[in-house]
Amino acid sequence: MNEMFPIFIKMSEISTLIVGGGNVGHEKLAAILKNSPNAVVTVVSTTFGEELLDLAKDFPSVTLVERPFEMSDLDNHHIVLCATDSYELHVDIQKECNKRKMLVNVADTPPLCDFYLGSVVSKGDLKIGISTNGKSPTLAKRMREFLEDALPSETQQLLDNLKGIRDSLKGDFADKVKQLNDITQQVFDKKE
Structure with missing residues (x-):
């Protein structure tokens, strides 16, 4: 059974560190920016791949630091993603993140991850x-x-309409929930 708890994070209001600027670092950065274009991200790496450099240049909230990782790089970050080819470095970073109560994701190493993308x-x-x-x-x-x-391509229009309906509903919370359940059920009944 998957016991992971899904959450959606306001990435523009926290600071994320990616260690590694190669293909995996690019993949992690691209995933974050696709979903949260204003995410505050620092990438530390001895070298950066062209794809990562091309991606980062369009996002002012992304900072690239070209040098070897130092444990002090963890300071002032909330989430860390390890994306190098050094398992030993990843283990060291994961241990330090645990001490600091920071969330860490280690690419392709589920046992070291607090969360998955x-x-x-x-x-x-x-x-x-x-x-x-x-x-x-x-x-x-x-x-x-x-x-x-x-x-459906009309998903956003449906959401906007439902928000308008929700904002206009009267009654207590339980009554509003019942009304919204009835309305959304009608949307899915039409699909059948």
Whole structure:
């Protein structure tokens, strides 16, 4: 059973550190910026791949630091993503993050991770996270593709309409929840 607790984080209001500027670092940075273009991210690496450099130049909230990682790089960050080819460095960073009560993700090493980056489906304001508990990112990717095709293009309009209805509802909280459940059920009944 997948016991991971899914959350959505306001990445522009916290600070994220990525250690490693190669392909994996690029992949992690791209995933963050695709979902949170205003994310505050620092990437520390001895070298940076061209793809990462090209991506970072369009995001003023991304800082690149070209030098070897130092434990003091963890200062003032909330989340750390390890993306180098040094398992030993990742273990050291993970241990220090645990001491500091920081969340850490170590690429391709689920036992060292506090969290995983899942596949994400976005249609306007609707965002769906998909996790396979670290077992098969490929299946998560396929599920994302399936859901992107399955969700109607009118999803944002539906969300805007439902927000308008929610804002106009009268009654106590329980009554509003019941009314919204009835209305959203009608949306799905029309699909059948």
